[in-house]
Amino acid sequence: MHEKELEADRRRNLEDVIKHARWEAEAARRLGRRWFELRDEWLIKAHEADKEMWKDARVREALVKAILTKDEVLRASRTSKAHQPT
Amino acid sequence: MVASKFASVIEEAGVRYAIVAGYIAILFGRARRSDDIDFVLEYLGEDRFADLCRRAGRVGFVMMQGDIASEESVRSVYWDYLARGYSVRFIYRDVILPNIEAKLATTSVHRYVISHGIQVVVNNEYTLRVSPLELQIAYKLYLGSDKDIGDAVFLYTLFKKIISLQELYMWCERLGVDCEVLKR
Numbered sequence: 001m002h003e004k005e006l007e008a009d010r011r012r013n014l015e016d017v018i019k020h021a022r023w024e025a026e027a028a029r030r031l032g033r034r035w036f037e038l039r040d041e042w043l044i045k046a047h048e049a050d051k052e053m054w055k056d057a058r059v060r061e062a063l064v065k066a067i068l069t070k071d072e073v074l075r076a077s078r079t080s081k082a083h084q085p086t
Numbered sequence: 087m088v089a090s091k092f093a094s095v096i097e098e099a100g101v102r103y104a105i106v107a108g109y110i111a112i113l114f115g116r117a118r119r120s121d122d123i124d125f126v127l128e129y130l131g132e133d134r135f136a137d138l139c140r141r142a143g144r145v146g147f148v149m150m151q152g153d154i155a156s157e158e159s160v161r162s163v164y165w166d167y168l169a170r171g172y173s174v175r176f177i178y179r180d181v182i183l184p185n186i187e188a189k190l191a192t193t194s195v196h197r198y199v200i201s202h203g204i205q206v207v208v209n210n211e212y213t214l215r216v217s218p219l220e221l222q223i224a225y226k227l228y229l230g231s232d233k234d235i236g237d238a239v240f241l242y243t244l245f246k247k248i249i250s251l252q253e254l255y256m257w258c259e260r261l262g263v264d265c266e267v268l269k270r
Contacts, residue, residue: 014235018239021243022239025240039117051181060182075172
């Protein structure tokens with residue numbers, strides 16, 4: 001894809017994110033407790049599915065390893081930036 | 087649940103804290119998931135951290151970077167991570183995500199977040215301390231990913247009538263971000 005097209009695509013995506021975030025905030029304000037009930041129903045379902053997966057020790061181990069590896073990469077990049085001459 | 091459990095452990099240990107980043111938008115109703123719940127803790131020495139870990143271990147937290155049940159391991163994690171400005175992760179029982187990502191207040195912004203944090207009462211059941219919203223909105227814009235900008239717009243739309251716009255603009259200026267996107 002051409003760079004300009006990519007940029008336009010990125011901009012459109014961001015506009016969608018903004019519109020959706022605004023819609024969510026307005027829904028939360030309008031529906032109050034009901035909004036939280038709907039939202040939580042979805043979040044709990046997704047969480048239960050995750051917990052099912054984590055029962056497998058290999059999945060659990062891989063996930064923990066991935067989180068720690070991501071932290072180490074961030075840590076290393078922060079350290080190397082700190083050592084760069086300014 | 088995970089956030090309230092950890093918050094009550096910290097409070098019992100007499101440690102001041104504030105929750106920052108994405109979890110704040112979720113707490114106020116954003117319909118998305120988060121991998122971590124970021125806690126900034128007041129600056130602690132090794133002994134107070136060991137005490138906090140003892141308390142956390144007793145209620146079911148484990149530490150990802152070390153063994154929460156071993157004093158030696160906890161002290162080593164303190165010097166290898168927290169004292170160097172890095173965060174430490176805690177998992178509550180079988181919940182890997184979201185996990186707690188805790189770091190010590192090492193910057194003036196961290197200290198501001200703790201001293202000016204606001205108390206949120208959840209369902210009249212428990213309270214959490216979170217970062218001032220004005221700073222959080224500006225910080226999310228500073229981070230700049232689509233998800234972060236979405237969080238900033240969400241919080242701004244929800245709270246624009248009650249937050250201090252002057253304070254929001256001050257933080258945007260301090261962090262060098264354009265807050266026009268909030269009003270578009």
